Amino acid sequence: MSRVTRGFQGRREQSADLPPGQYLTHDFPVLSAGPTPRVDLDTWQFTITNEIGTDYSWTWHDLQRLPSERPTVDIHCVTKWSKLRTSWEGVSLDTLFESVDSGADYAFVRSYGGYTTNLPLEDLLDGKAWLVHKYEGEDLTSEHGGPIRLLVPHLYLWKSAKWVRGIQLRDDDLPGFWESLGYHEYGDPWREQRYVGD
Ligand SMILES: Nc1nc2c(c(=O)[nH]1)N[C@H]1C(S)=C(S)[C@@H](COP(=O)(O)O)O[C@H]1N2
Numbered sequence: 098m099s100r101v102t103r104g105f106q107g108r109r110e111q112s113a114d115l116p117p118g119q120y121l122t123h124d125f126p127v128l129s130a131g132p133t134p135r136v137d138l139d140t141w142q143f144t145i146t147n148e149i150g151t152d153y154s155w156t157w158h159d160l161q162r163l164p165s166e167r168p169t170v171d172i173h174c175v176t177k178w179s180k181l182r183t184s185w186e187g188v189s190l191d192t193l194f195e196s197v198d199s200g201a202d203y204a205f206v207r208s209y210g211g212y213t214t215n216l217p218l219e220d221l222l223d224g225k226a227w228l229v230h231k232y233e234g235e236d237l238t239s240e241h242g243g244p245i246r247l248l249v250p251h252l253y254l255w256k257s258a259k260w261v262r263g264i265q266l267r268d269d270d271l272p273g274f275w276e277s278l279g280y281h282e283y284g285d286p287w288r289e290q291r292y293v294g295d
């Protein structure tokens with residue numbers, strides 16, 4: 098299934114597609130808080146842990162057997178660049194969560210390399226988030242989070258954890274890396290929720 102966000106209908110005023118304070122870029126900047134970790138697909142695992150500690154894990158082989166989607170979405174970085182109509186390929190989080198038993202409200206996302214970010218669980222569901230391994234038809238490069246990253250395009254891009262390795266489901270919210278350093282806990286670009294208090 099292909100998903101298309103606003104901006105699909107031909108050419109239009111760029112400003113109408115851009116959240117407040119954002120500018121359009123055509124290249125793809127790399128923003129990483131640390132070195133790029135080496136992630137080997139042969140040993141890659143993605144694990145969802147529910148609030149009572151049950152683990153649900155997928156290998157790369159498992160992931161490849163699941164239905165794949167090709168979302169075309171706009172992405173917005175808190176450092177003010179946006180890219181419109183980026184295309185990706187991967188597995189919807191809805192597909193993974195079909196087998197997960199949880200009543201938790203919050204998700205704490207962990208990456209290989211130690212990066213973390215948090216968001217309400219509902220922001221990962223209902224067609225809003227994917228584990229992606231291709232960008233514009235090519236394997237996702239390691240600096241952009243390859244082999245596999247999270248994509249949550251309706252929130253600022255710091256929520257889209259590169260080199261993602263798992264999600265811990267929690268009854269209480271726990272701030273991730275940037276959220277602990279003053280970024281907004283939710284990060285809606287359309288409400289310009291960049292920093293705490295925005
Ligand atoms: N693991 C990890 N994921 C991460 C980051 C990071 O430093 N480490 N940076 C975040 C931030 S702040 C942004 S803007 C985007 C940048 O993605 P890009 O480098 O592919 O543009 O990744 C997000 N995901």
Ligand SMILES: [Mo]
Pocket residue numbers: 128174175176254255
């Ligand atoms: Mo960012």
